[in-house]
Amino acid sequence: KQEVTQIPAALSVPEGENLVLNCSFTDSAIYNLQWFRQDPGKGLTSLLLIQSSQREQTSGRLNASLDKSSGRSTLYIAASQPGDSATYLCAVRLNAGNNRKLIWGLGTSLGVNP
Amino acid sequence: EPEVTQTPSHQVTQMGQEVILRCVPISNHLYFYWYRQILGQKVEFLVSFYNNEISEKSEIFDDQFSVERPDGSNFTLKIRSTKLEDSAMYFCASGPLLTDNGYTFGSGTRLTVV
Numbered sequence: 001k002q003e004v005t006q007i008p009a010a011l012s013v014p015e016g017e018n019l020v021l022n023c024s025f026t027d028s029a030i031y032n033l034q035w036f037r038q039d040p041g042k043g044l045t046s047l048l049l050i051q052s053s054q055r056e057q058t059s060g061r062l063n064a065s066l067d068k069s070s071g072r073s074t075l076y077i078a079a080s081q082p083g084d085s086a087t088y089l090c091a092v093r094l095n096a097g098n099n100r101k102l103i104w105g106l107g108t109s110l111g112v113n114p
Numbered sequence: 115e116p117e118v119t120q121t122p123s124h125q126v127t128q129m130g131q132e133v134i135l136r137c138v139p140i141s142n143h144l145y146f147y148w149y150r151q152i153l154g155q156k157v158e159f160l161v162s163f164y165n166n167e168i169s170e171k172s173e174i175f176d177d178q179f180s181v182e183r184p185d186g187s188n189f190t191l192k193i194r195s196t197k198l199e200d201s202a203m204y205f206c207a208s209g210p211l212l213t214d215n216g217y218t219f220g221s222g223t224r225l226t227v228v
Contacts, residue, residue, distance in 0.1 A: 043221035
């Protein structure tokens with residue numbers, strides 16, 4: 001059974017710092033992996049999606065990497081800003097057919113202090 | 115940018131009452147999902163819907179739950195007789211036919227059962 005774990009559970013950094021959030025999954029047979037942002041009491045905003053054949057994806061100050069064989073992904077945030085404060089979730093999709101459900105981690109709660 | 119719209123944003127209901135959560139997916143998407151997130155817990159898959167039928171459901175999605183796409187634009191989740199433990203944030207998501215693309219989530223409905 002696929003399990004997704006995110007470390008650390010919470011992180012507090014000063015503004016301007018570069019940081020790395022970690023996601024691990026137990027079954028390497030994934031189709032893709034997605035990173036989301038969730039603001040308190042709000043919805044889920046997709047940040048980056050990495051296909052199983054890809055090694056990384058970049059969007060602005062965000063870079064996500066994927067090492068499928070070791071069951072790991074990282075989300076790198078450069079030059080963090082207070083507006084980056086949120087919970088970051090990673091989710092994996094298992095296969096390519098009509099079974100498209102996502103398996104989620106519990107998230108990393110990030111606070112960026114001005 | 116196209117959005118998934120969920121209504122209401124917050125619903126309070128008495129235990130044993132029926133509730134219907136509503137979602138308007140992105141118009142050209144073909145896959146529809148419901149997920150829920152109990153406070154402090156992981157996001158959990160409930161059900162996926164494709165070609166006017168359920169394609170997959172989780173153990174959570176028992177006989178108390180049902181989904182419907184009544185008019186080609188709305189996608190609803192009905193809980194027949196709510197329990198205290200149904201209190202959660204419910205997220206609707208939709209996805210296009212191309213399997214390489216990710217999901218778009220709505221902003222959620224917070225259901226409180228009292």
